[in-house]
Amino acid sequence: MVERDYAMEAKVEERPAIRVEAPAVPKKKEGDLPVEQNELKMKASDVNLWYGEKQALFDVNLEMFDQSVTALIGPSGCGKSTFLRCLDRMNDVIDGVRITGDIRLDGEDIYAPRVDPVQLRARVGMVFQKPNPFPKSIFENVAYGPRIHGLCKSKAEFEEIVERSLTRAGLWEEVKDRLQEPGTGLSGGQQQRLCIARAISVNPEVLLMDEPCSALDPIATAKIETLMDDLRKNLCIVIVTHSMQQAARVSQRTAFFHLGKLVEVDDTTTIFTNPTDQRTQDYVTGRFG
Amino acid sequence: MSSSEALRPVGTADWASDQAQRRVRRRYAADRRLQAYGIIAIALAVGMLGVLLASLVSTGLPAFLQTKVELPIYVDPSQVDAEDPSSGKYRVLVREALNKAIPGIPEDEERSVGKILTSDAAYILRDYVVSHPDSIGKTITLPIAVSDPFDQLHKGVIPKEMNALTWSQVSYFERLQNRGVVVEDSGRTSLKLDVYVNPAEIEAGPPPSGDFAALARNSLQAYLPDVFDSALFGLLADDAPEAIAQRVAADPGIIGKTVPVLFPVSPPVAELAKGKTPKVLNSRFTPEQIKVFDAMEDKGLLRTPFNWELFFNADSRFPERAGLAGAISGSFYALMVCFLLSFPIGIAAAVYLEEFAPKNRFTDLIEVNINNLAAVPSVVFGLLGLAVFLGYFGLPRSAPLVGGMVLSLMTLPTIIIATRAALKAVPPSIREAALGVGASKHQVMMHHVLPLALPGILTGTIIGMAQALGETAPLLLIGMNAFIPSVENMGLLEPATSLPTQIFSWADSPERGFVSRTSAAILVLLGFLVIMNLIAITLRQMFQRKW
Numbered sequence: 001m002v003e004r005d006y007a008m009e010a011k012v013e014e015r016p017a018i019r020v021e022a023p024a025v026p027k028k029k030e031g032d033l034p035v036e037q038n039e040l041k042m043k044a045s046d047v048n049l050w051y052g053e054k055q056a057l058f059d060v061n062l063e064m065f066d067q068s069v070t071a072l073i074g075p076s077g078c079g080k081s082t083f084l085r086c087l088d089r090m091n092d093v094i095d096g097v098r099i100t101g102d103i104r105l106d107g108e109d110i111y112a113p114r115v116d117p118v119q120l121r122a123r124v125g126m127v128f129q130k131p132n133p134f135p136k137s138i139f140e141n142v143a144y145g146p147r148i149h150g151l152c153k154s155k156a157e158f159e160e161i162v163e164r165s166l167t168r169a170g171l172w173e174e175v176k177d178r179l180q181e182p183g184t185g186l187s188g189g190q191q192q193r194l195c196i197a198r199a200i201s202v203n204p205e206v207l208l209m210d211e212p213c214s215a216l217d218p219i220a221t222a223k224i225e226t227l228m229d230d231l232r233k234n235l236c237i238v239i240v241t242h243s244m245q246q247a248a249r250v251s252q253r254t255a256f257f258h259l260g261k262l263v264e265v266d267d268t269t270t271i272f273t274n275p276t277d278q279r280t281q282d283y284v285t286g287r288f289g
Numbered sequence: 290m291s292s293s294e295a296l297r298p299v300g301t302a303d304w305a306s307d308q309a310q311r312r313v314r315r316r317y318a319a320d321r322r323l324q325a326y327g328i329i330a331i332a333l334a335v336g337m338l339g340v341l342l343a344s345l346v347s348t349g350l351p352a353f354l355q356t357k358v359e360l361p362i363y364v365d366p367s368q369v370d371a372e373d374p375s376s377g378k379y380r381v382l383v384r385e386a387l388n389k390a391i392p393g394i395p396e397d398e399e400r401s402v403g404k405i406l407t408s409d410a411a412y413i414l415r416d417y418v419v420s421h422p423d424s425i426g427k428t429i430t431l432p433i434a435v436s437d438p439f440d441q442l443h444k445g446v447i448p449k450e451m452n453a454l455t456w457s458q459v460s461y462f463e464r465l466q467n468r469g470v471v472v473e474d475s476g477r478t479s480l481k482l483d484v485y486v487n488p489a490e491i492e493a494g495p496p497p498s499g500d501f502a503a504l505a506r507n508s509l510q511a512y513l514p515d516v517f518d519s520a521l522f523g524l525l526a527d528d529a530p531e532a533i534a535q536r537v538a539a540d541p542g543i544i545g546k547t548v549p550v551l552f553p554v555s556p557p558v559a560e561l562a563k564g565k566t567p568k569v570l571n572s573r574f575t576p577e578q579i580k581v582f583d584a585m586e587d588k589g590l591l592r593t594p595f596n597w598e599l600f601f602n603a604d605s606r607f608p609e610r611a612g613l614a615g616a617i618s619g620s621f622y623a624l625m626v627c628f629l630l631s632f633p634i635g636i637a638a639a640v641y642l643e644e645f646a647p648k649n650r651f652t653d654l655i656e657v658n659i660n661n662l663a664a665v666p667s668v669v670f671g672l673l674g675l676a677v678f679l680g681y682f683g684l685p686r687s688a689p690l691v692g693g694m695v696l697s698l699m700t701l702p703t704i705i706i707a708t709r710a711a712l713k714a715v716p717p718s719i720r721e722a723a724l725g726v727g728a729s730k731h732q733v734m735m736h737h738v739l740p741l742a743l744p745g746i747l748t749g750t751i752i753g754m755a756q757a758l759g760e761t762a763p764l765l766l767i768g769m770n771a772f773i774p775s776v777e778n779m780g781l782l783e784p785a786t787s788l789p790t791q792i793f794s795w796a797d798s799p800e801r802g803f804v805s806r807t808s809a810a811i812l813v814l815l816g817f818l819v820i821m822n823l824i825a826i827t828l829r830q831m832f833q834r835k836w
Binding site: 088090093095118119120121122125126127128130132133134135144145148149195198199201202 | 647648716718719720721722723724725726727728729730732736737741
């Protein structure tokens with residue numbers, strides 16, 4: 001068995017303490033460009049989604065920008081995860097799902113018949129709620145994506161890409177001596193960072209994160225949040241979260257979903273300090289949800 | 290209702306009251322009862338299994354040993370042609386060897402004494418000489434199996450002597466003794482019975498004539514009127530009726546009267562009257578055979594080595610030469626066919642149904658039918674095989690190919706169900722993870738889901754195979770219970786038998802030796818099943834991965 005390296009996990013750089021009181025007011029970081037000046041990466045227009053007879057999304061319009069984190073918040077069952085899964089067509093594999101509307105990645109309709117969902121998922125990576133490394137070695141976990149997409153030829157290339165991905169995911173130092181050990185032997189936080197390394201190993205343009213920290217303790221959560229901040233420098237990140245504090249900390253833009261509808265989307269600061277909609281106001285101040 | 294009212298407790302519990310205590314006691318008693326039922330059930334199951342195994346082992350164990358005679362045989366060059374050793378007069382050689390080993394066997398008993406050895410003795414010698422041609426002209430010592438009755442005798446399964454009287458005869462005699470009719474008369478134990486000398490049947494003579502035997506029987510019957518058993522008359526000596534004749538000859542005046550007559554009893558009964566248990570030689574043996582057999586034992590010629598022939602010989606009409614090699618290889622071929630057919634087909638079907646099939650009425654129907662197939666009695670599959678494989682396609686009868694095909698019909702549902710369960714048990718997060726990095730459905734399946742499901746699939750497959758190994762009825766229907774006296778011509782299309790059908794035909798055989806061989810064969814079959822299950826467990830543990 002792999003012993004969990006608690007000492008390693010505890011060595012977190014100084015982070016603001018996680019506040020539990022609402023509303024959380026994010027600070028605009030120095031040097032952040034206004035998000036709208038970034039390139040538009042993904043655009044969803046009039047997205048409706050039905051699970052069989054039941055409609056889960058109603059006319060969702062959302063723009064997601066490059067080099068920024070877009071947070072989707074809202075009460076349980078509001079459709080934010082469903083919407084996230086539309087962005088890499090993960091809903092395709094569920095029976096009885098019907099989607100209308102138009103989702104574009106770099107201006108290209110991802111639901112067009114000639115788009116291969118498998119290639120799309122290489123461009124739009126995903127990290128799930130529960131850490132789900134393959135029951136294989138750490139190396140194999142990261143090398144799997146490049147292998148099936150034929151990104152690497154030689155062993156050296158694989159080693160390079162594994163090291164680069166693990167380094168970007170902030171895990172390299174912790175696992176470089178035990179790459180052949182099973183990924184499932186890592187601690188929860190390490191596993192989730194391994195999953196992130198796996199997702200970025202194929203150089204996606206967009207990274208979708210479905211409540212990536214909800215199964216983790218605060219220290220592991222803090223590490224992942226730092227990591228997201230680093231990753232967004234060359235990625236478009238969309239994150240679903242239940243924690244408004246997390247949304248406030250990591251995102252530049254926040255979208256509030258309620259009952260399958262996108263209620264409001266704006267700069268994170270605006271959403272948390274001066275929302276337009278009463279429902280958003282109630283949610284971010286903790287009056288419901 | 291105001292809020293203070295709503296918060297007021299409705300039922301107050303007095304945990305110290307008798308009622309509450311009784312409830313607690315009842316609850317504990319119910320818990321204990323439930324446990325006891327379980328323990329009783331397990332004890333019953335284990336007990337029955339124990340009884341089964343004990344009876345199998347106790348009856349089957351003797352079959353793992355075989356009594357043999359180590360007979361020095363002079364391979365006489367005048368009887369065996371060195372050019373063509375396969376057609377020598379081996380029967381003569383064996384008889385001579387026997388005569389030499391145990392001198393003084395009367396000539397007219399030679400035939401019956403020869404039956405101590407297995408009827409295959411000459412062939413054993415021939416096979417040896419054919420494979421060792423340099424033994425011609427030399428004296429070789431060859432262990433030759435003894436025939437079944439002597440094997441059983443040597444192992445103590447059947448006795449040398451048997452009771453001369455049945456227990457009912459003994460009880461009749463005891464009843465006569467209690468009535469005081471058993472007397473000693475001039476050195477012979479006799480029955481003093483009243484006889485009505487019926488004038489309608491007996492002529493005074495001289496010499497007196499009539500059916501004295503019937504008269505004697507009737508008068509004995511009159512003492513035990515409730516007995517209607519001809520064994521009763523076995524108590525009387527053969528010359529008993531003459532006692533009446535003598536009395537009539539001595540005094541013709543007794544005709545028409547009732548007089549006491551002394552009937553001598555048969556020799557075993559006389560012994561019984563002296564308080565001994567009368568014995569006779571087991572009717573399977575002649576005295577001469579026993580004499581020779583005992584002589585062999587005294588000379589140390591008898592051995593009981595481990596019966597390797599049980600595993601390396603094919604079937605035989607003679608239990609001492611019968612083995613399981615034919616059945617084992619037949620089962621092996623059939624199982625191989627069964628595996629090669631049902632494993633890939635089963636996995637492919639299960640993967641399609643579980644991962645790709647649209648959920649509609651038609652696939653539901655297929656699913657229900659597959660589940661029902663698992664419950665179809667195997668004999669039905671046998672009939673199907675008989676009608677389709679043999680009748681329609683004209684495949685050869687008794688062939689392991691057809692047997693394996695029929696068995697695969699049976700194992701397919703098992704494998705499909707096990708595989709689907711194993712695929713279902715793979716956590717969806719693994720599929721999502723693979724899909725998320727851009728794996729295609731095929732890659733998700735082959736790289737992640739199938740390897741994770743493999744332990745379950747293998748376990749299901751091996752359990753299905755184990756079922757197939759023990760299956761008898763379908764194989765009987767397609768005739769896979771052929772008599773296979775040699776393992777030389779085994780093949781997929783040759784007639785064959787299998788372990789369970791071999792057990793079936795041995796159980797049907799009257800020879801005593803097949804009784805223990807049946808149990809031994811069952812033990813061998815169980816042994817194979819245990820081995821297969823061990824393999825299943827090992828494979829499961831080898832491939833098991835945590836997530």
